Amino acid sequence: MASRTEPDRPALVQLKPFLQPFPYGRNGQQSWAAQYALATPSLKEEVEKDGGIKDSQPYGEIWLGSTHQNGPCFVEGKNQSLKELIQLDPEYYLGPKLLADEQMSSQYKNNLPYLFKVLSFDKPLPLQCHPDKKLGAKLMEEEKRRQGKNEDFVDTNAKPEVGIALSPFTAFVGFRPLEQLAAILRGTPELQELFKDETLESFYRVADNSSASDAEAKAALRTLFYEAVNASGAKVKSIVPKLRERIAHMGADAVFGAANAFTAKGEANASGESEAEAMARAFEISVRTYGEEDVGTVTALTLMNVLRMRAGEGAWIQGTTVLPADDLHAYVEGDIIECMANSDNMVAHGLGTEEQGGISTFVEMLTYRHLPADQLFVSHEDKWSKGRQGLTRLYHVPIAEFDLLRVSLPTSRDEKLSALDGPLCLVVTEGSVDVSVAGGEGESLKLTRGQAAFVRAGVDVSFVNAGAEGAEVWGAFYQ
DSSP, X not given: OOSSOOOSSOSEEEEEOEEEOOTTBEEGGGSHHHHHHHHSHHHHHHHHHTTOOOTTOEEOEEEEEOOOTTSOOEETTSSXXXXXXXXXXXXXXXXXXXXXXXXXXXXXXXXXXXXEEEEEXXXXXXXXXXXXXXXXXXXXXXHHHHHSSOSSOOOOOOOOEEEEESSOEEEEEEEOOHHHHHHHHHHOHHHHTTSOHHHHHHHHHHHHOTTOOHHHHHHHHHHHHHHHHTOOHHHHHHHHHHHHHHHHHHOHHHHSGGXXXXXXXXXXXXXXXXXXXXXXXXXXXXXXXXXXXXXXXXXXXXXXXXXXXOTTOEEEOSOOSSSOSOOOEEEEEEEEEEEEESOOOOEEOSSSOOOBSOHHHHHHHOOOOBOOGGGSBOOEESSOTTBTTSOEEEEOOSOTTOEEEEEEEOTTOEXXXXXXXXXXXXXXXXSEEEEEEOSTTOOEEEEETTOEEEEOTTOOXXXXXXXXXXXXXXXXEOO
16 A cells, blocks of 8 residues: 555556466466465455465466556556556656657557566467557457457557566577578478478578578468468377477487577577477477377477577567567467567467467468577666666667566665656566655555556656565566
């Protein structure tokens, strides 16, 4: 609770997050999403009325800064959603810069332009990408006409997103460079079976040609993806057991040895695994979760980069204001801060999901960018100038809707954040923190691990470590 009587227009409020028990989440209280849900009194009470956190129930996500209809946050202790609070006085809460931003005002009128969440999972998420605004509107219209209502497509916004690891994190992200993909295919007979012989021959010609154009490379990738994602369950089942058996008897480096010349370095391979070891581990997790007939297991294994990140490292998963929001991805395991534009649209097939949005749409919407894993990372700036004590890291997110920050507080330390242009949603991920805003009567909150808050635009924010150990705060904001 705040340290004084709430004003009519509070600049700082604690939030009641929205718990999403998605099936890929860790079970029970192993999930950080479940742990965070129990940290907020009103949400804990709600969960306990429903029988509490169940050991056999997966809890995939908790939405910490959301005005989206699929998972709205509320002001803690009040029957008022975050969206309703903002719309009491949009300029006061969102700031004049955001309201004057033509892109933001047209797509997110009087609303947060982003959706801030924590994911906690040990099963792969669906093989997926997200439509841009034009395609989102089309899919929404088609679903409404077909079903009489919208379930999978409930808004028309694009969904570019960024993920920052909170614990060791593995994900399939984007298509491999052609040279790497050709080496893997040539070295793995089982994976060749996904494709027609003429398709492989055509692909190898392009991959081996250093003068091939980008358009030729993308066309070759498109054909591979088309054949892989359309493979039947029977074909997949003819491949997967043979591959698993060979890995078990010979080891990952023998089976996928051709990939090791392309083992990712640095941030893209924080685990220290060879590329072959990472491929085998992600493949086994996928098959163990979804069985031997799921087309996503072999599609992701064959065509996609495998990222392995440490806590604090992040990748931009979906496009930017320049690039379309259509990069193929599937998280595998870990705990992450995730933030995206304020949307919940997804086109998916494989890894537990059957044809959401249509396979033909899936194939057509991708741009078939093919970058090395180490080019997918978000750069960051330590000792960001707006953090006056030098304890704030800014992540340079290539997306107009938001940026991300992390405040790391050693014992007995504090950080003062100069006023931001737009609204800030934050969560404490370690320790206990006193959060306060400057001006007026000095509103403040004491937040512990898993508790979230919202700060209006244009006010200085102070963070004080209120515990005996180190503390950490993550935030999403517009600037």
